[in-house]
Amino acid sequence: MMSSLARRAKRFSQVQVIVGMLMIFVALLAGAANYAFAARGDSRPQLYLVSVGSGDPDNITLRAVNVIKDADIIFCDKEMRDRFPILLQGKEIHDPGFGIFAIYGKSPEEAKKNKRFNYEEKIKEFNEINSIIRKAVSEGKTVAVLDSGDPTIYGPNMWYMEAFEDLNPQIVPGISCFNAANAALKKGVTSGKKTHSVILTASFGNEDYSGLDSIENLAATQATMVFFTMFLDLEKVVKKLKTHYPPQTPIAIVLYAGYREKEKIIQGTLDTILEKTKGEKLPFEHLIYVGDFITNRYKTADK
Structure with a gap:
């Protein structure tokens, strides 16, 4: 082998x-x-x-x-x-x-x-x-x-x-790593159940940042959000997102987007993602997606 x-x-x-x-x-x-x-x-x-x-x-x-x-x-x-x-x-x-x-x-x-x-x-x-x-x-x-x-x-x-x-x-x-991560997820990022908009942000990575696009203001729309994760604290992000998104909101972390041999996806909800990433050191090269597009399907299961 x-x-x-x-x-x-x-x-x-x-x-x-x-x-x-x-x-x-x-x-x-x-x-x-x-x-x-x-x-x-x-x-x-x-x-x-x-x-x-x-x-x-x-x-x-x-x-x-x-x-x-x-x-x-x-x-x-x-x-x-x-x-x-x-x-x-x-x-x-x-x-x-x-x-x-x-x-x-x-x-x-x-x-x-x-x-x-x-x-x-x-x-x-x-x-x-x-x-x-x-x-x-x-x-x-x-x-x-x-x-x-x-x-x-x-x-x-x-x-x-x-x-x-x-x-x-x-x-x-x-x-972009955004394009590569979209391909890894195999989902249309503008095909959510409740919203068809996507917000790209890195504002939460800087503790000194005081712009109008705080995570609280952005989360109020409940649009799909993609975090470019420079200096980002996942636990703090999840806590702030929960103030506006339901706890069962899907979340996905894409590691090494664009690298065939290393690409990996960790998927859960705002309620479960911290447990799923417990003990795992996330690399610099990762993006975080939040939104119901992650689990949305064009065709629902037959009843």
Whole structure:
């Protein structure tokens, strides 16, 4: 019987072959894209914020592969380098400056209140990134900043779009962990019994947050809610949700959405989920869904 390690190695090899084939295919698309830009009289963008998708490497889109292939300079973390070794081979690669989002656009006094990131270090990183990108663009080079999931949903690199607004940066969309988790649940998130709306939120993860979209205000609608779980305390969330949702309201926790080998779902109700997760350390990569869509069916059982 093939071991788990052997299966992962085989899977990784297959993914790299697929990515290699995609690179050949998108080379043909690149010629067509360049022709389209020239025909319109537009200059091709030189700075991109590119989603590489969530989970396994083959969740990346053709457009993302194409842009990365044509880029001269890449900004990405080590995890992405390990996920796409063939695609990034021979590229000039720099660190994207995780945490700059916490200080960008703020006064030094305000930014230094953030205890998670060192202000001076992040300012230094920003100045280095700014210099690299502007020099590259002035030399006619193309730069791609890589991001996981959908960069516009709680993405740490959206500050690039404002900092380099004068360079007309473009976003290449991709599969969010939200999309991947929806697929794992095999349910239509807008197909609830009582509501057809979905709220995406991470507001409860920050203890200092004082916006109008508190969990109590959001829960009052009893719409389907999806929690992006940065610094989230499940016990506190369940307690607050119970002030508006019935205790039998379905809840699902999707772990490692988009990873075929690791993806897992823990399902229960607001009354049972804490017991079902007791003793289990939830990873950083998980989403929490609350809503009756989880158990709703188009066809009810025959009576």
